[in-house]
Amino acid sequence: MDLVFADMFPESRIHYPVIFARLIGAVILGGLIGIEREARDHPAGFRTHILISLAAALFGIISIEAVHMPGIADDQQVRIDPLRVIEAVTAGVAFLAAGMIVFARGRVKGLTTGAGMWLSGAIGLAMGFGYWPIAFFATVAAVCVLYAFGKMEKRLSASDEKDHR
Template structure:
């Protein structure tokens, strides 16, 4: 039974409470961006952004831990490159985000939501690698961009006549 428990809780480079805190941080920060998308009634909302951020954080943690695993420590056996994890997460989330982008009736839709998912992945990686300040700053910046610039876009769309060129050479 002791072998089972030692296998379930292997020695870790990062202490387990820190790992769990990073994962919770990824959930919260991904959720903040997802909440804004949900409030705007977009398809990829709260749950999607949380899952993307959580998965990316987990990949980051696993990549850190795998570099220090006893079976991978010998230079003769395996070389582990944590940058490949970043590349894989970037490609995987970009694939999901691309699925959100739709061209309909002459308009591109879902581009901002896709970009938000991609950013949630990056924030999750930052949390997974332990860069809390970077993850918090990126989340705050994302919310500012999504909320403040979203409000500005709404105002511009409410009065489209202000932004159209004058007809027949008349002045506006």
């Protein structure tokens, strides 16, 4: 039974409270972007953005931890290539985001939601790698862009419609 518990809680390079804090941070920051999308009734909303951010953070943490696993790091020198992790997460999230983009009635829809999903992945990676200030700033910037610029965009399109009448 001791072996099972030892396997369930292996030694970690990043202390478990820090790992959990990073994952919670990814949930909160991804959720902030998702709330705005949810408020505008877009299909990829609150939960989707949280899951994307959480998954990206988890991939970042696992990539750091995997390098130091017993059996991998013992006999050989293993180096982490953070660019490969970033590329893998980017490709996966881009696949999801592309599914949100639709061309209908001569208009493109879902592009901003897809971009928000992609950004949630990047914010999750920043959290997973421990770059709290970068993740926080990117989230604040994203919410400002989505909310404030969204209002401005609506005003501009409403004035364009009036001009065309």
